[in-house]
Amino acid sequence: MNRLLADLRIVEFSAFVAAPLGGMTMAQFGAEVIRIDPIGGAIDYNRWPVTDAGASLYWAGLNKAKRSVALALDKPEGRELARAIAAASGPGGGPGGGPGGGIVLTNLPPLPGFDYASLKAVRDDIILLRLIGNRDGTAAVDYTVNAASGFPLVTGASGTAGSAPVNHVLPAWDIAAGLYLATALLAAERHRSRTGQGQEVVAALSDVMLAMVGHLGYVGDVHINGRARPAIGNDLYGSFGRDFVCADGHRVMIIALTPRQWRALGRATGLADKLAMAGAMMEADLETEAGRFEARDAIAALLARWCAGRTLPEIGAAFKGTGVLWGPFQDFVGLVRDDPRCSPANPLFAEVEQPGIGRYPMPGLPLDFGAAPRQPTRPAPRLGEHTDEVLAQVLGLPAAEIGRLHDLGIAAGPEGR
Amino acid sequence: MNRLLADLRIVEFSAFVAAPLGGMTMAQFGAEVIRIDPIGGAIDYNRWPVTDAGASLYWAGLNKAKRSVALALDKPEGRELARAIAAASGPGGGPGGGPGGGIVLTNLPPLPGFDYASLKAVRDDIILLRLIGNRDGTAAVDYTVNAASGFPLVTGASGTAGSAPVNHVLPAWDIAAGLYLATALLAAERHRSRTGQGQEVVAALSDVMLAMVGHLGYVGDVHINGRARPAIGNDLYGSFGRDFVCADGHRVMIIALTPRQWRALGRATGLADKLAMAGAMMEADLETEAGRFEARDAIAALLARWCAGRTLPEIGAAFKGTGVLWGPFQDFVGLVRDDPRCSPANPLFAEVEQPGIGRYPMPGLPLDFGAAPRQPTRPAPRLGEHTDEVLAQVLGLPAAEIGRLHDLGIAAGPEGR
Numbered sequence: 001m002n003r004l005l006a007d008l009r010i011v012e013f014s015a016f017v018a019a020p021l022g023g024m025t026m027a028q029f030g031a032e033v034i035r036i037d038p039i040g041g042a043i044d045y046n047r048w049p050v051t052d053a054g055a056s057l058y059w060a061g062l063n064k065a066k067r068s069v070a071l072a073l074d075k076p077e078g079r080e081l082a083r084a085i086a087a088a089s090g091p092g093g094g095p096g097g098g099p100g101g102g103i104v105l106t107n108l109p110p111l112p113g114f115d116y117a118s119l120k121a122v123r124d125d126i127i128l129l130r131l132i133g134n135r136d137g138t139a140a141v142d143y144t145v146n147a148a149s150g151f152p153l154v155t156g157a158s159g160t161a162g163s164a165p166v167n168h169v170l171p172a173w174d175i176a177a178g179l180y181l182a183t184a185l186l187a188a189e190r191h192r193s194r195t196g197q198g199q200e201v202v203a204a205l206s207d208v209m210l211a212m213v214g215h216l217g218y219v220g221d222v223h224i225n226g227r228a229r230p231a232i233g234n235d236l237y238g239s240f241g242r243d244f245v246c247a248d249g250h251r252v253m254i255i256a257l258t259p260r261q262w263r264a265l266g267r268a269t270g271l272a273d274k275l276a277m278a279g280a281m282m283e284a285d286l287e288t289e290a291g292r293f294e295a296r297d298a299i300a301a302l303l304a305r306w307c308a309g310r311t312l313p314e315i316g317a318a319f320k321g322t323g324v325l326w327g328p329f330q331d332f333v334g335l336v337r338d339d340p341r342c343s344p345a346n347p348l349f350a351e352v353e354q355p356g357i358g359r360y361p362m363p364g365l366p367l368d369f370g371a372a373p374r375q376p377t378r379p380a381p382r383l384g385e386h387t388d389e390v391l392a393q394v395l396g397l398p399a400a401e402i403g404r405l406h407d408l409g410i411a412a413g414p415e416g417r
Numbered sequence: 418m419n420r421l422l423a424d425l426r427i428v429e430f431s432a433f434v435a436a437p438l439g440g441m442t443m444a445q446f447g448a449e450v451i452r453i454d455p456i457g458g459a460i461d462y463n464r465w466p467v468t469d470a471g472a473s474l475y476w477a478g479l480n481k482a483k484r485s486v487a488l489a490l491d492k493p494e495g496r497e498l499a500r501a502i503a504a505a506s507g508p509g510g511g512p513g514g515g516p517g518g519g520i521v522l523t524n525l526p527p528l529p530g531f532d533y534a535s536l537k538a539v540r541d542d543i544i545l546l547r548l549i550g551n552r553d554g555t556a557a558v559d560y561t562v563n564a565a566s567g568f569p570l571v572t573g574a575s576g577t578a579g580s581a582p583v584n585h586v587l588p589a590w591d592i593a594a595g596l597y598l599a600t601a602l603l604a605a606e607r608h609r610s611r612t613g614q615g616q617e618v619v620a621a622l623s624d625v626m627l628a629m630v631g632h633l634g635y636v637g638d639v640h641i642n643g644r645a646r647p648a649i650g651n652d653l654y655g656s657f658g659r660d661f662v663c664a665d666g667h668r669v670m671i672i673a674l675t676p677r678q679w680r681a682l683g684r685a686t687g688l689a690d691k692l693a694m695a696g697a698m699m700e701a702d703l704e705t706e707a708g709r710f711e712a713r714d715a716i717a718a719l720l721a722r723w724c725a726g727r728t729l730p731e732i733g734a735a736f737k738g739t740g741v742l743w744g745p746f747q748d749f750v751g752l753v754r755d756d757p758r759c760s761p762a763n764p765l766f767a768e769v770e771q772p773g774i775g776r777y778p779m780p781g782l783p784l785d786f787g788a789a790p791r792q793p794t795r796p797a798p799r800l801g802e803h804t805d806e807v808l809a810q811v812l813g814l815p816a817a818e819i820g821r822l823h824d825l826g827i828a829a830g831p832e833g834r
Contacts, residue, residue: 223775237465
């Protein structure tokens with residue numbers, strides 16, 4: 001976390017990954033991000049992984065450092081309060097508040113009164129960022145977008161045309177969409193701070209996928225070449241890289257993208273002469289990526305035998321300081337327990353007490369700003385933790401009125417009351 | 418593309434995916450992005466997919482709308498020119514240029530004179546954004562970072578402990594890093610426009626991965642629960658979703674995240690009664706995500722038989738307008754040839770003539786800004802296409818001096834001269 005965006009307030013109506021990640025990224029930049037949920041929580045409030053008591057580690061992970069407000073969004077009075085928070089002046093900036101409010105981020109279907117025209121009627125310069133599924137308004141989520149992307153049919157075991165698709169487990173399209181929303185938010189806020197003009201920004205999750213398939217050259221490949229890249233397992237397309245089994249059962253990824261990495265690999269393994277024979281045998285110029293790709297099975301035959309005769313620590317020792325590009329595979333348990341990068345030894349992480357869950361290392365922003373020092377990582381709120389505070393501070397409601405809203409079931413605090 | 422950032426100039430020293438994507442995102446927002454490459458191109462200049470003539474569709478895809486300058490970066494005079502371009506005043510803003518220059522984006526090891534202190538000596542308010550591999554300076558790329566992430570060991574076929582890792586094919590960590598860089602760039606530029614202060618921003622690719630593993634709850638899962646999610650193939654973790662084979666051999670992904678989607682699935686398939694029996698049989702409350710996850714094999718048994726008896730068009734007709742969350746799998750060829758979303762029928766795409774390659778649909782920014790209309794998508798430059806233009810316009814060099822630089826092999830145009 002840092003304080004670069006401390007003058008902004010973002011009001012988030014969200015669920016799952018993309019918009020929560022976009023909002024959390026802003027919170028990690030110091031913005032005041034208020035996630036407004038229905039009383040009892042949104043549909044992602046209990047998402048797995050969960051603790052044995054049912055608390056969602058997923059929700060906690062994607063909502064760190066936000067303020068949580070719980071309102072009866074199914075009632076006009078609850079929605080009216082939410083609209084007022086969305087339109088309020090921003091944090092700081094003197095008695096009347098600063099200009100950095102009026103930014104709404106959502107990946108949910110708009111509630112009545114939360115379309116752009118209605119919000120603009122409440123605050124003329126409002127910025128509304130909406131993530132939708134498909135551009136035509138039909139639903140799409142990471143799983144359906146990924147199915148359409150072409151990637152599941154080139155992921156996993158090679159050489160099996162017509163074989164089963166393999167979905168990625170990382171919600172990569174949601175992540176890209178969330179980070180596009182963060183970029184879009186800053187571009188729109190920059191425009192507003194210069195012109196006074198707000199706007200609606202709409203992104204379709206399927207467009208995020210389509211743009212990336214195009215950027216990576218796969219749309220052009222079909223149009224220009226009339227073909228598509230094959231499924232080649234864990235091999236790198238157009239270069240050399242593959243996974244290998246070590247003597248102790250561990251697995252490693254070994255890669256040679258550049259001529260320097262290629263020569264380092266030959267030197268570190270002592271296989272330079274035999275690798276040259278593999279190139280001659282396959283009539284491939286192994287100084288080029290295309291040559292290494294073409295001769296990859298012959299190269300891999302040598303490296304497989306070399307790895308099979310060595311444990312992971314022996315391979316690590318052989319490659320250390322050589323310029324070989326490689327890395328071991330590890331599972332989530334190994335990553336968390338054995339990899340010092342995934343611990344408070346890395347300034348990215350801090351031990352944080354998460355209410356209702358416990359103490360564990362949480363990541364901050366994976367960006368170090370020279371002019372904006374890291375601030376302590378903050379946990380996710382309890383649901384409704386900041387309802388009263390926000391109603392008082394942002395809307396200026398007196399305590400009696402806040403009490404009335406609780407009595408009527410319009411507002412709720414952390415225990416759902 | 419739009420014109421929201423037309424007053425910014427970003428100078429990029431890059432290769433592969435992350436920094437080129439971050440820079441291209443800025444170019445698609447209208448910024449002047451100058452990619453400076455060594456004469457002959459950087460290590461990604463010929464990356465696959467390529468045309469039969471060897472032109473890289475990948476390079477074209479990740480460098481659209483940039484200006485390309487080719488300089489002898491291995492010579493002091495070439496580096497001096499590059500530094501001067503990096504430090505120059507920004508586009509527009511009157512005779513002396515605007516304040517929006519002095520932004521450098523890179524994912525390459527710094528050339529001599531391109532560390533932050535040296536750049537700051539040339540322009541005090543310079544912003545330098547650097548993507549590195551690991552925080553300790555050691556190398557890491559998407560493939561090694563992914564191997565360490567835990568995801569390859571829960572991707573693909575289920576129930577096979579100790580089975581082979583499955584790498585994602587989408588360079589998801591590079592994509593996330595590129596979009597983080599875009600966000601960071603705007604946050605740093607916002608800070609500079611308010612305080613006059615530049616800064617260095619450093620992101621490690623492995624930190625991007627680690628942050629995301631943490632955000633999604635997997636670090637907490639190991640710390641708090643002492644366990645990690647298992648490999649469950651294409652099943653959704655903690656909810657219902659799986660791929661199914663249709664009568665015509667096509668495959669579909671069917672998902673029920675919300676109670677509404679679950680009930681829609683029962684109605685649209687006519688299986689509501691049998692699905693209730695599956696719930697009773699498995700003693701699971703199918704109105705909850707956890708219940709559907711627990712009973713997933715019984716649910717899938719019913720859906721598998723239902724899908725196997727129907728072709729993809731029949732399934733599409735049965736689900737249309739019902740609220741069922743589903744989607745067909747398609748390969749890259751199917752995506753490009755049969756999916757209208759991946760064509761100029763979608764405003765995301767425009768037919769663009771890419772020099773040296775041909776005409777094909779290229780994606781713009783997957784974001785629609787109400788106050789910033791879409792501009793025509795622009796192709797990638799030829800390598801060195803803008804060398805002379807930039808030397809003349811940005812540095813104000815006279816034609817004779819530019820000619821001298823060509824003669825000396827310090828600067829090169831599109832044909833490498």
